Amino acid sequence: MFKKIIFTFCFMFIIFIKPAYSQCAMCKAVVENGDVSMAEGVNNGITYLMVFPYILIGILFFAIYRYKKQLKN
Incomplete structure (x- = not known):
């Protein structure tokens, strides 16, 4: 079960990393001009x-x- 999670x-991370990386152009432009x-x-x-997500x-x-520890006891 843990391996599936x-x-x-990891699969979702690989799929969504490219769109997330492409958003950095806006921040870069603001910082370079400021x-x-x-x-x-x-x-x-x-x-x-x-x-906050972390x-x-x-x-x-x-x-x-x-929760899992309480189930074992």
Whole structure:
């Protein structure tokens, strides 16, 4: 079961990586035409938006781990 989930995740990652990569042109154009503070703001915004999915996935895996641990006891 776990191998199927990992395979599905990897498959979806490979399929969706190309469209995600193509969106970087907008950010690059804004940063190249702006000043240093604008570039730092874009970088901070990207970092801020990137943190929450990882936190949510971590909470999900922790909840699954605790649930499976309770089933064994």
